[in-house]
Amino acid sequence: MTFDPVPYAASALAGPLLLTLAAFAVLLLPLFFKTLRGTQGLVSLGAVLVTLVFFRAAPPAQLAFFSGALNLSPLSAYLWAFAMGVLALFIALSLARPAAPAEHEGEYYFLASMATIGLMVMMAAGDLFTAFIALELLSLPVYALAGIRRSKPGLEAAYKYFMLGAFGSGMTVLGIAVLNALYPSLDFVSLKAALPAQPLALAGFLLVISGFAFKTALVPFHMWVPDAYEGAPTQVSAFMGAAVKAGGVVLLWRLFSLFDGGPVREIFWWLTVVTAVFANLAALAQNGLKRLLAYSSIAHAGYIAVAFFGGTRGWEAVLYYLPVYAMATIGAFGVTLILERDEKGPKIDDLAGLGRTRPWLAAAMAAFMFSLAGVPPLAGFFAKFYAFAGAVASGYTSLVVIAVLMSAVSIYYYLRVTVVMYMKVPANGEDHPAGAPGLAEAVVFLMAAGVLLAGLFSRPLLALAAEAARWF
Amino acid sequence: MSAYTLAGISFLLFALAAAGFLTCGSLVRMLMFLELMLNAANVALVALGPQPASQAYAVMLFAIAAAEAGVGLALIITLASTFRTLEAANIKELKG
Numbered sequence: 204m205t206f207d208p209v210p211y212a213a214s215a216l217a218g219p220l221l222l223t224l225a226a227f228a229v230l231l232l233p234l235f236f237k238t239l240r241g242t243q244g245l246v247s248l249g250a251v252l253v254t255l256v257f258f259r260a261a262p263p264a265q266l267a268f269f270s271g272a273l274n275l276s277p278l279s280a281y282l283w284a285f286a287m288g289v290l291a292l293f294i295a296l297s298l299a300r301p302a303a304p305a306e307h308e309g310e311y312y313f314l315a316s317m318a319t320i321g322l323m324v325m326m327a328a329g330d331l332f333t334a335f336i337a338l339e340l341l342s343l344p345v346y347a348l349a350g351i352r353r354s355k356p357g358l359e360a361a362y363k364y365f366m367l368g369a370f371g372s373g374m375t376v377l378g379i380a381v382l383n384a385l386y387p388s389l390d391f392v393s394l395k396a397a398l399p400a401q402p403l404a405l406a407g408f409l410l411v412i413s414g415f416a417f418k419t420a421l422v423p424f425h426m427w428v429p430d431a432y433e434g435a436p437t438q439v440s441a442f443m444g445a446a447v448k449a450g451g452v453v454l455l456w457r458l459f460s461l462f463d464g465g466p467v468r469e470i471f472w473w474l475t476v477v478t479a480v481f482a483n484l485a486a487l488a489q490n491g492l493k494r495l496l497a498y499s500s501i502a503h504a505g506y507i508a509v510a511f512f513g514g515t516r517g518w519e520a521v522l523y524y525l526p527v528y529a530m531a532t533i534g535a536f537g538v539t540l541i542l543e544r545d546e547k548g549p550k551i552d553d554l555a556g557l558g559r560t561r562p563w564l565a566a567a568m569a570a571f572m573f574s575l576a577g578v579p580p581l582a583g584f585f586a587k588f589y590a591f592a593g594a595v596a597s598g599y600t601s602l603v604v605i606a607v608l609m610s611a612v613s614i615y616y617y618l619r620v621t622v623v624m625y626m627k628v629p630a631n632g633e634d635h636p637a638g639a640p641g642l643a644e645a646v647v648f649l650m651a652a653g654v655l656l657a658g659l660f661s662r663p664l665l666a667l668a669a670e671a672a673r674w675f
Numbered sequence: 676m677s678a679y680t681l682a683g684i685s686f687l688l689f690a691l692a693a694a695g696f697l698t699c700g701s702l703v704r705m706l707m708f709l710e711l712m713l714n715a716a717n718v719a720l721v722a723l724g725p726q727p728a729s730q731a732y733a734v735m736l737f738a739i740a741a742a743e744a745g746v747g748l749a750l751i752i753t754l755a756s757t758f759r760t761l762e763a764a765n766i767k768e769l770k771g
Contacts, residue, residue: 332732339739343746350750355768358754362766365750366705369743370696373712376736377689380716383732384682384723430769494770547769 208266211259215275216268218254218283219320222290225250226316230309241305244298247312251291258284265674271390272333278522279327281671282453285526286326289445290319292533292646293438299643300540302436303351311351314344315442322450330390331382331411334454335375338418341450342368345443349435356546360434367427371417378410395461408467412458419451421508422478425501429489432497433547440493441536444500445529452507456521459511460675471508472602478505479609486616492539493548495616496532499575502613503528506590509606513593518675520589522668527574527582527657534650535571538564541643551623558625564644565624567651574654576617577610582657589665681722689715702754702761706747713740 229243261280268275293315297303303311321340328334346368350361379389385404386394398404416424432440462468482505486498507528510520541564542549542557558565574583587610591603657664692711699705713736721733751761758766 332735336735336739339742343742346746346750350753353753353757355757358750358757359766359768362702362750362754365747366702366709369709369747370693370712372739372743373689373693373709373716376713376716377686377719379732380720380723383720383725383729387725388728434769491770 208262208264211262212266212268212275214257214259215261215280218258218287219323221250221254222287222316222320226313226320229316230313233309241308243308243312244294244301247316248291248294248298250316251287251294255284255287255291258287267329271329273324273327274329275327276674278671278674281522281667282326282449282525283323285449285529286319286322286446288526289442289449289529289533290315292650293442293446295642295646296438296441296533296537296540299641299646300438302438307351311348314348314351318342318344318348318442319446322446325450326453329392330388331379331394332389334457335372335379338375338415338450338454339372341447342372342418345439345447348439348442349431351439352436352546354546356434357436358434360431363427364431364435367417367424371414371424373414374410374417375414378407378412378414381407381410391457391461398461405466408458408461409470412455412467412470415451415454415458416474419448419455419504420501421455421474421504422481422501425478425482428501429494429497432500433491433493436546437493437536437540437543437548440496441533441540444496444532444536448500448504449525449529452504452521452525455508456511456518468512471511472599475505475508475511475602476605478502478508479606483609483612483616486613489616490550490552491548492551492554492620493536495551495620496535496539499613499617500532502609503532503575506587506606506610509594509599509602510590512597512599512602513590513595514597515672516593516596517590518672519665519669520586520593522671523661523665524586524590526664527586527654530650530653530657531571531574531583534567534647534654535575537643537647537650538568538571541647551620552627552630554620554624555627556624556629564647567647568624569621570651570654572617572620574658576614578614580655580658582654582661585658585661585665678722682719685715685718685722689719700763702751702763705763706744706751709747710740710744713743 225247229246233239261277265274265276318341321337325334325337325341328337346361346365349364350358381403383389386397420428459471482498482501486495489495489498507521507524510517513520539548574581577584577587591606594603689712692708692715696705696708717733717736721729755761
């Protein structure tokens with residue numbers, strides 16, 4: 204069957220183009236038409252939903268656009284749908300509980316849309332340089348989003364995130380400069396084809412990988428994560444956990460798959476082990492819910508990195524893991540958002556009595572915690588199972604043993620949240636007033652349903668992931 | 676000056692800038708060191724890489740560096756007016 208790529212390209216690229224147009228519209232139009240103020244969120248959400256609805260399933264082929272800078276395939280379609288879904292949920296959470304002051308609402312949704320477009324380009328990037336530019340398009344808006352409230356915690360989060368993110372970018376650029384000198388071209392295919400065993404090439408790859416590891420938050424490149432997640436508006440923390448991390452994962456995965464063995468794989472092995480061990484141990488000591496979720500996100504980056512070692516099955520596992528993790532983490536941050544009274548979010552002990560006063564919210568939170576911990580039948584269990592099974596099949600048993608042990612450690616702190624919700628009495632008699640359920644609650648329950656259904660009926664999502672993974 | 680000398684200088688500059696970034700405590704200096712790092716890497720890129728493509732990359736990196744400086748300066752100005760300090764050690768609102 205012959206396939207004409209032009210109409211498909213038109214409809215596939217219409218998505219990001221529509222998002223860009225909508226982003227500029229919400230930024231600029233309210234300046235001229237004062238009546239439009241306050242509608243920016245709805246316009247952005249509408250644009251994302253329209254794009255998602257008209258998003259055409261990709262043909263079973265890999266199509267290169269812009270001389271190979273952008274590769275569209277079922278893989279990119281899967282990841283793009285994921286990215287737009289995360290943006291839609293982020294906007295919904297922001298509509299329910301505005302993070303930005305009213306006069307900056309336009310900028311807020313503009314920055315979020317731009318970050319998502321950067322994420323989408325990065326996920327489909329065919330060469331290292333495009334991937335880096337897209338990574339910057341993803342990161343720069345998120346730095347600004349973290350500090351959009353101009354409050355002390357937000358600004359501290361933003362500057363820490365900015366400084367370390369930009370430091371990582373500097374390392375990536377130097378790595379790109381080295382690789383650019385050694386290879387005829389920077390696209391991933393020719394990087395893989397002509398891999399010399401030169402120490403200089405290795406240095407170049409390590410620089411690029413450590414730059415990307417900053418964004419994915421692998422230990423020891425994670426220093427910014429707890430502070431950034433704690434100080435940023437909770438909606439933005441959810442976006443960082445779900446979207447920015449997914450972008451970093453996809454890039455690291457592309458770099459990892461260039462190597463069939465050798466020192467880079469060994470370094471990844473150590474990064475994975477250190478990440479899983481350190482993040483889980485550090486999470487045990489946390490009292491703030493947002494900090495706990497931050498360490499949890501570092502730990503999950505480690506589990507996803509385990510899946511890298513599983514070859515083709517590992518790729519399926521990563522693609523299944525990303526949406527499952529995103530649902531649980533957006534849901535958990537959604538609950539945090541509903542309960543928070545100040546910017547740093549509630550302490551874990553502040554959840555005491557939630558099981559009595561708001562049983563449904565507590566049940567949803569418990570579902571997220573169990574899914575993150577990997578308790579069957581929730582989706583998180585299957586995500587971890589597939590991630591680890593692939594690595595075992597490829598002979599990385601010791602890595603998986605460490606990851607499983609650390610995952611057992613993680614049950615302690617996830618369970619602690621649940622125990623506090625159901626078994627503790629609030630210390631100062633403070634209760635959680637049940638407000639009228641709104642959009643934030645809707646997002647939380649949607650995510651809870653997703654975590655449950657993707658676990659009980661994991662086949663459809665897994666089949667989609669497997670189909671997408673074939674095009675890697 | 677040969678391409679390799681130029682690249683050597685740029686690596687040295689990068690290393691100095693990275694060391695400066697990690698040791699200095701002032702936010703403005705950190706931002707300046709960041710820009711220095713990016714520009715050093717950019718010089719290495721142009722000095723070593725195959726020509727037309729590398730120059731195109733370098734021009735795009737100018738734009739990235741400018742955008743980064745823009746976001747960074749905006750953040751630092753807001754920080755300065757909120758915290759009344761530019762020393763990283765004095766900005767300790769969050770635990771850790």
